[in-house]
Amino acid sequence: MNRCPRFLAVFAVFALSLAAAAVSAAPTAKAQHEIDALIAGLGSSGCEFERNGSWHDAKAARAHLQKKYDYLRKRDMADTAELFIERAASKSSMSGKAYRVRCRGKAAEPSERWFRQRLQTLRAAPTH
DSSP states (O other): OHHHHHHHHHHHHHHHHHHHHHHHHOOOOHHHHHHHHHHHHHHHHHHEEEEEEEEOHHHHHHHHHHHHHHHHHTTTTOOSSSHIIIISSSSOOOOOOOOOOOHHHHHHHSSHHHHHHHHHHHOOOOOO
């Protein structure tokens, strides 16, 4: 009886399991800082946040996105700021409708664009 094919099959399953574990990792300290800063930045922005056709103040928007992020974080589904933006801050997971941000004196814009611009600014800032 040839055991080589069976060994290879077991090895392949093991290797794929390791690869999957590596992909779904906790955020790095830098990524966690960026995500926290994005959520806090919305909360302190004074902007309004539209979800599912209703506008909410920045404090309510922050609480909503923190709740969504906590859900994703427990499932290792948002380990980078980009994944947070894509999976939590861009659209409703219930309706699929895009979120929008409206800041004083400016037209409403897709929240994905707003968060990506904030992330770019955050990354461009000098670190201390």
